Amino acid sequence: MNMMPRWSGGWGYQVHYEYVNESDLLLGSNKLHEGFTEDVNILHLEGVYTWKKEVRITVKLPYVLDAEREMPDGSGGKLIQKDSGWGDLNLGLPLKKYFNLDGKSGSTTFKPMLRIPLSSKDEYDIYYKEFGVGLGFGHEFETADYYFGIGTAGWVFDGNRPAELHTSIDLGYNFETKSSNGSIFWETDFHFEDDESKTLSSGPAFYFNHNDTIHSRIEWKHDIIDHQAILDHGNGNHFKIGIGWVF
C-alpha cells in the first residue's frame, strides 16, 4: 500500500495490526534459554498526503496494545515484563522521481525521516522514547505482471539506542480479478543494529485492491537468521494484517 496515492492532492490512511511471537531467548545466535517467550500486539496508525506527485508526507504512530516478555529472574524462574501504550511518532518526507515506459513504471525514492518520542517508559520498551533521524533510499518498478522493489533506511538516535539499518527486497506477482486486482509478494528484510544484532526475515504477503478506495494487505515473516548482541528474544514470527483507504 506504499505505492499510493501517486496523484497530486491524494491522501489516505491505514490501520495495521501486528502480532509478533518470539520463542527463544538469544545471546548471539545461541538459544540461552528455551521456553522464554515474547508476545507483542501492536496497532499501527498511518497517514499519507501527496502534495505533488513527487512529494509526500507520511505519519506513522504505533500503539502497543499489549506486549509481554519472559526473562530469567536470576534464581531459575521467570520474570514477566510488560509494555503498553503509544509508541514513537514517525514522520517521513518521501521525495520520488517517477519514470514511465511502455509496459513498465516505477520510482526512485529519497526519504528523510524523523522520530519523535511519545512513548512512555515501562517495565521494558518496544519503543525507546528517543529522538531519531533517518534516511531512506528505494527503487521500485513494475510491469502488468511483476513487481520489484529494493529499499534501505538508516536511523540514528539521540540516546542509548544503537543505530539501525533496514534493508528490504520485495518481489511480486500482479493479478487481476473480474472487477479488481491484487498482488502476491515474497518479501525479505534485513535488520541490523550498531551493537552487532542482526536479523534476516522473509515471508509471503498478499495485497488486494477491493476498489478505488479500499485496499488490504496481509503478511507473515519468519526470522531465518537471528543474532542478538545482548540477551533478547529472537527466532520470531511476524504477522501483519491491515486495511487502508485512499482518496
Next chain:
Amino acid sequence: MKFHPILFFTVTAIFTSHFSVADEDKEEARPEVRLAAAKKTLSLSPNISLVYVKGLVCPSCAIGIRKNLSKMKGVDKKRFKDGIDMNPETQLVSIALKENAIINKKDLIERVDDAGYIAVEEYKMHDDHLDSLKFKHDATIEVVHHTHN
C-alpha cells in the same frame, strides 16, 4: 560486521541510480500489439476517447488517472467504472463520452500528468484505418496524425 552508514548509503545510492538510469535508456516495447488492441476496442465500444497512457501498468497506482479523468467535462460516468476503463496490459485508457461531448485535450494531458503518468496519443477510427493523434506536451498542444492500416 561493523556498521558503516555512510558507506552503506553511498553504495545503495549508486545501486539505485544505476537502476534509474538504465530504466530511462530502456527501449520501448513494440507498438503493434497496442495498436491492434486500440482498433479492437474502438470497434467494440462506441463513443469513447481512447488514449495511450505511458506507464499504466499497475491498476492500484493508476487509480489517480480514473479519479482525475472522471472529473472532466463530457465524461459519461454511468459507463465503465466512473466513465473510465484502464487496461494495464495495453496501457490504453477508454474514456466514455456523453453524446456529442468533446474532451479538452490540454485538460486531459494535464490530468494524466498530475496522476503521475504520460498521455502519449489518442486513437480514432477513420473509415477502416486507425489514426494516432500524438500529443505534444507544450502549451499549444499540437496534434500529429498518423494512419495505421
